[in-house]
Amino acid sequence: MFIGVDDTDSDKGLCTTYLAAVLMKRLEPLGNIRSPPKLIRLNPCARFKTRGNAAVAFELETDRPEEARETALQTVVEFSDLSGENTNPGLVAADKRTPEMKEFYQRAVKEILEICEAKEILDEHGVWYRGFKKGRGLIGALAAIGADLSDHTYELIAYRHKKNWGTPRKIDWDTVWDADRQTYPGTWDTVDSHNRRVVFAPHSSDPVLFGIRGDDIASIKRAFDIIRSEPVERRVLYLTNQGTDAHIIQGEIAGAIDDQSYRLTGRVIEAPRAIDGGHTFFSISDGDCSMACAAFEPTKNFRYIINKLAPGDLVEVYGAVRDGTLNIEKMNILELAELAVLEAPICPSCKRRMESAGKNQGYRCRRCKTKAQDRERKVQPRDLEDGFYEVPPCARRHLSKQLIRMKVPGAHPSR
Ligand code: ATP
Numbered sequence: 001m002f003i004g005v006d007d008t009d010s011d012k013g014l015c016t017t018y019l020a021a022v023l024m025k026r027l028e029p030l031g032n033i034r035s036p037p038k039l040i041r042l043n044p045c046a047r048f049k050t051r052g053n054a055a056v057a058f059e060l061e062t063d064r065p066e067e068a069r070e071t072a073l074q075t076v077v078e079f080s081d082l083s084g085e086n087t088n089p090g091l092v093a094a095d096k097r098t099p100e101m102k103e104f105y106q107r108a109v110k111e112i113l114e115i116c117e118a119k120e121i122l123d124e125h126g127v128w129y130r131g132f133k134k135g136r137g138l139i140g141a142l143a144a145i146g147a148d149l150s151d152h153t154y155e156l157i158a159y160r161h162k163k164n165w166g167t168p169r170k171i172d173w174d175t176v177w178d179a180d181r182q183t184y185p186g187t188w189d190t191v192d193s194h195n196r197r198v199v200f201a202p203h204s205s206d207p208v209l210f211g212i213r214g215d216d217i218a219s220i221k222r223a224f225d226i227i228r229s230e231p232v233e234r235r236v237l238y239l240t241n242q243g244t245d246a247h248i249i250q251g252e253i254a255g256a257i258d259d260q261s262y263r264l265t266g267r268v269i270e271a272p273r274a275i276d277g278g279h280t281f282f283s284i285s286d287g288d289c290s291m292a293c294a295a296f297e298p299t300k301n302f303r304y305i306i307n308k309l310a311p312g313d314l315v316e317v318y319g320a321v322r323d324g325t326l327n328i329e330k331m332n333i334l335e336l337a338e339l340a341v342l343e344a345p346i347c348p349s350c351k352r353r354m355e356s357a358g359k360n361q362g363y364r365c366r367r368c369k370t371k372a373q374d375r376e377r378k379v380q381p382r383d384l385e386d387g388f389y390e391v392p393p394c395a396r397r398h399l400s401k402q403l404i405r406m407k408v409p410g411a412h413p414s415r
Pocket of ligand 1: 006007008009010015016017042043046047048049050051052053054055087088107108109110111112113114136137138139140141
């Protein structure tokens with residue numbers, strides 16, 4: 001049985017991953033849970049998400065399916081914040097994972113879908129499901145079941161005791177920096193060294209204490225052992241699509257639409273300009289169409305790189321399109337344009353710079369009496385290297401593939 005759940009929490013609290021963690025524990029007497037469960041991030045542009053658009057699915061081997069479904073249903077009712085305006089839980093229990101479900105995941109991570117599209121597949125396959133209120137969570141629940149991860153990473157989430165929910169998290173921050181030092185790059189996005197921030201713990205009142213992300217399970221577990229904190233109520237290691245670029249569509253500027261994420265190639269046609277609030281904008285063109293690109297204030301030091309771009313640079317930008325503007329998550333500078341200035345020529349005899357000989361009269365060297373008509377083209381050094389750049393960990397999108405994972409030459413990982 002494949003169980004998927006989504007959209008159970010609200011701004012006020014709770015968390016779908018916590019509900020799933022409790023549910024897995026409750027299902028233990030009824031069968032065997034194949035680990036690890038999946039923590040699946042879906043289209044980051046989905047309108048009704050609470051935070052990171054996450055859904056959870058796991059596989060249960062059981063000969064008591066009815067009891068399992070009943071337990072799941074009760075747990076969803078108990079651990080959902082049904083009072084939340086945008087909380088519309090969905091619970092799916094499928095006997096098998098079909099190609100249509102896999103395709104549905106591929107669409108849910110890239111496009112915006114309707115609830116009826118999920119229901120259509122569920123009804124067609126005779127799958128057991130329950131939707132609460134609008135039942136929007138059926139989209140995420142079905143997509144999480146369908147997720148077939150060719151590329152994947154892991155996250156170990158530690159949960160808080162209920163009595164601590166809503167209180168400041170007690171974590172020994174020095175041990176977090178230590179854990180990062182000892183386990184990076186087996187783990188990543190625990191801290192943001194450049195911006196001096198710990199980024200692995202939420203600030204909200206939900207049950208998550210922290211999450212350790214990485215490629216290597218042993219490194220993740222080692223980091224967990226190093227970190228000292230308030231007592232952990234339970235912990236779960238999830239298989240995830242985080243850090244895989246699963247949301248990115250290889251596209252052309254002409255076809256790029258709002259609420260989807262793309263990799264687009266073009267030349268910079270407008271130098272970067274900063275606006276109030278510290279946001280930086282520029283535009284690219286592929287010859288036929290142009291696209292505005294933005295590095296917003298939260299992307300911090302990434303904007304320093306963006307500010308060094310110049311018209312003519314050939315770039316590949318990755319990010320979500322919102323209101324016709326691509327919000328950059330990552331950029332590959334393919335080619336740097338030659339920047340040149342025109343200056344008065346050098347005297348061939350004394351090697352000093354010549355002076356203007358008057359309007360439209362070229363240049364002359366007073367000392368040697370040499371003359372020249374045209375100014376000299378002087379190539380300016382570029383304070384920028386080509387290659388990949390990314391936003392720092394404090395601004396990372398869950399789905400963005402970290403440069404440390406991409407293993408491409410000329411990468412400038414941010415940590
Ligand atoms: P958390 O990260 O705390 O679990 P969340 O950010 O995942 O919260 P949800 O409460 O799960 O937010 O709400 C997201 C809603 O968007 C869910 O109902 C989910 O089914 C739906 N959804 C997910 N992907 C898409 C999509 N591609 N198109 C339309 N709706 C989607």
